Amino acid sequence: MLKVEDLRFAYSKNGRPVLNGASLELKQGEVGILLGKNGSGKTTLFKNILGIEKPMKGKIRFEKDNLLKMSRRQRARRIAYVPQHIHFGDLSVMDSVLMGRVSRFGLKAGMEDYVAVEKILADMGLLEFATRSAEALSGGEKQKIAIARAMAQEPKLMVFDEPTGNLDIANEQLIVKEAKRLAREKNISILASLHDLNQALEFGDKFFFMKDGVIKYAGGKEIITEDVIKDIFEVDMAVREIDGRTVILPVI
Amino acid sequence: METLQKLKKINRRNTAVIILMVLAVLLAGILCLFVGSSGMTVQEGFQALLGNGTPAHIRIIQNIRLPRVLAAIIAGAGLAIAGLIMQTTLNNTMASPSTLGVSNAAVFGANLSIIAFAGGFLSTGNNLQSFDAGANPYATSVLAFVFAVVSVLLILGLCTLRSFSPNVVVLAGMAIGSVWTAATTILQFYATDVGLSAAVVWSFGDLGRATYRTDAIMAVVVLAGFVYFMLMAWRYNALLSGEATAKTMGVHVEALRFVSLLLSSMITAVCVSFLGVIGFVGIICPHVTKRLLGHDHRVTIPVSCLSGSLLLVLADTLSRSLGSGSALPVGAITSLLGAPFFIAIIFSRKGGHK
Numbered sequence: 001m002l003k004v005e006d007l008r009f010a011y012s013k014n015g016r017p018v019l020n021g022a023s024l025e026l027k028q029g030e031v032g033i034l035l036g037k038n039g040s041g042k043t044t045l046f047k048n049i050l051g052i053e054k055p056m057k058g059k060i061r062f063e064k065d066n067l068l069k070m071s072r073r074q075r076a077r078r079i080a081y082v083p084q085h086i087h088f089g090d091l092s093v094m095d096s097v098l099m100g101r102v103s104r105f106g107l108k109a110g111m112e113d114y115v116a117v118e119k120i121l122a123d124m125g126l127l128e129f130a131t132r133s134a135e136a137l138s139g140g141e142k143q144k145i146a147i148a149r150a151m152a153q154e155p156k157l158m159v160f161d162e163p164t165g166n167l168d169i170a171n172e173q174l175i176v177k178e179a180k181r182l183a184r185e186k187n188i189s190i191l192a193s194l195h196d197l198n199q200a201l202e203f204g205d206k207f208f209f210m211k212d213g214v215i216k217y218a219g220g221k222e223i224i225t226e227d228v229i230k231d232i233f234e235v236d237m238a239v240r241e242i243d244g245r246t247v248i249l250p251v252i
Numbered sequence: 253m254e255t256l257q258k259l260k261k262i263n264r265r266n267t268a269v270i271i272l273m274v275l276a277v278l279l280a281g282i283l284c285l286f287v288g289s290s291g292m293t294v295q296e297g298f299q300a301l302l303g304n305g306t307p308a309h310i311r312i313i314q315n316i317r318l319p320r321v322l323a324a325i326i327a328g329a330g331l332a333i334a335g336l337i338m339q340t341t342l343n344n345t346m347a348s349p350s351t352l353g354v355s356n357a358a359v360f361g362a363n364l365s366i367i368a369f370a371g372g373f374l375s376t377g378n379n380l381q382s383f384d385a386g387a388n389p390y391a392t393s394v395l396a397f398v399f400a401v402v403s404v405l406l407i408l409g410l411c412t413l414r415s416f417s418p419n420v421v422v423l424a425g426m427a428i429g430s431v432w433t434a435a436t437t438i439l440q441f442y443a444t445d446v447g448l449s450a451a452v453v454w455s456f457g458d459l460g461r462a463t464y465r466t467d468a469i470m471a472v473v474v475l476a477g478f479v480y481f482m483l484m485a486w487r488y489n490a491l492l493s494g495e496a497t498a499k500t501m502g503v504h505v506e507a508l509r510f511v512s513l514l515l516s517s518m519i520t521a522v523c524v525s526f527l528g529v530i531g532f533v534g535i536i537c538p539h540v541t542k543r544l545l546g547h548d549h550r551v552t553i554p555v556s557c558l559s560g561s562l563l564l565v566l567a568d569t570l571s572r573s574l575g576s577g578s579a580l581p582v583g584a585i586t587s588l589l590g591a592p593f594f595i596a597i598i599f600s601r602k603g604g605h606k
Contacts, residue, residue, distance in 0.1 A: 052496045076502030089492025089547040094259060099493070102486045103502030109486070118255055130255040131262060133546065153501065 002026045002049070002157055002189060007058035009048055018044045019055070020213035026191060026206060028156065031183050033200045034193040036210035037233055042193045043084075045210070046159050049191070051075050062157065076103035080150035084161040086142045088134040093145055096134040097121060100152030120151050124178065140171030147178060158182075160192035164199065176203050197229070197237070197248040221246065266551045273558035280562055281321045284569040288317060316460075323462030323470070324564040324582075327523040328533055330474035332560025333553060334516035335534025336541075337481055340488045340549070341512045342418040343495070349520035349534035351422060352407050352513065353429030354400045358524040359455050360432040360439070361399030365392040366451045367443040392454065393466070393525045400521035403428055408514060416506050418495075421513065456581035457530035459568050466526040473522045477515040478557065484508060485549040492547055530583045533560050536594040543597050563590060 002025070009019040018041045026032040034042050047053040049060060051072055060067040062078055080100070088096045094117065101113045121127045126148055129137065134145055143163065150158050160179065164172040180203060183190045194200045200207065207224060209217040209232045217228050229237045229248070236251040286297040290312050300309035301318070334349035342351065350356070369391065407424050414420065440448055481488075487508055490498040495505050523530070537560040541552050567585040574580050 047496070050496075050500045052499050071502075072499060072504055073502035076500060079500070081497060081500035083494065083497050085494075087493060089489065090542065091489060091492065091546060091548055092259075092262070094255065095489065095548055096493075099486065099490050100501060102490055105486075107483055107486065114256060114259075121255070127255055131258045 003061040005059040029187045030205045031190045032206045033204035040210045041213040073103045079157045080153040080155035082160045093129045097148045100149035157189045280565040322467045325561040326470045328560035328564030329557035330519040331534040332537035332556040334519045336538035336556045337516045352425040354520045356429040356432035357403030358396040358400040360436045361396035363451045365395040367447040397525035404517040457528040457583035488549040532587045536590045
């Protein structure tokens, strides 16, 4: 279980605070979706959870461990990241995914690392790409390789920063489904930021609405109401039931 | 398992490239050993290498040419990996071994020694007889090295005070480098004709300054860097995915960058202090290697090294054959030889992996 408590952060000492006491809780195997306007602090919250930035105040616990006291390597074995902008350098797909295990093998990849990566690639249908250059692949394929790399870390939590931002509809569906399948099959928690509310509804178990550096609303599907959307995004949206599914539509 | 077979094939290809490069360097080294203005035949040269033949021949081969060829191999390798590691850790394709202003600082140190303290230095043509009465031939190298190290520590110190972002390092390096250059200009303005010409000649890279002792010092530093860089190969690969992502994979990016910059600058500092400025090796060799073989540091580190050695040995051979008696500055030859090749590689679509 991930437990974030009262996180405060600014990018410079006397700068504008970006996180103003953000708190959230996510159980093992749950898919949590972070929603909010641009600049509300979503990416910064992720960076703090991932250890890319260090919070000024607050606690981050994962299971029984204090994440803030952990070395980067220890943290990397628990939490993996799928960034928004993905690049690998001119490396083969195999090497790009193998790289995810650097926190496990240290200096030199062993046979068991190759076997583990081969299994992940086979599981995700990427084996045919193994020896191709990761940099030359399409956006959707790169995204899948980034997920494979995160899987290679054997994490308990995967953090996705706007995973569908640069993808077409078909690839969007593919990535969301793949992530959800992994969460279910391997009992991995997922924390993702998304812009599309309907996609969020389809993908998530738990929702966190962020505004001005705090999590203002948190809970299951039932918390997504017209009032909450109005408060967070400052735009009028209609929440409707169509064929037994909740759908969010713009009010024209 | 089929995938692992394919990977083994790629590994075999890379091993073959490395072995071929080693052979090429050895061959070029031998060629370089037997080319020169003394009119010695290859057979006489070979005899002299083994310690037979006339004393003059033995002296030329063992005391002049051999340390020179070794210097080319060591410095070429060192400058090329220093350039590669600078490019990776600063995430900047334009980075070179002296991005932290090392060369400018070394040039200033050398100028100070030559112009202000009338220091001597070893050079092609004068390492058989004692140079300028009483002047210590190592004074210039020592002062050049001291200033290079001071400059590196200054920049790395400044950068640790604030955040350690690559762009800040590059800009700080440029700024400090220009300060050294300005100081050099002022020094040269007040120099005598003789001092000025000696100082300018020093700044042309010259492998003829190498002795077994300087070769040994350079070899120790380059080897230390090479071992560290090879051990960190996977971490450099991780760094290609971006700093933030590398951190989430467990890489201590700040420490890696600090040690990498320090080691590559030290390599550059010793090479420049002993041999003068040899440009371009540190930029073209890593780029050509990456272009042809991809970015995997397990491959690019050794291959960059070998291509650096090869380029410098060939350039030195050429500089000694073209100069009719006195060798042309090898730094000019590396650019003359390397630049057209470099441009051809950059513009060829076939060469690129992308």
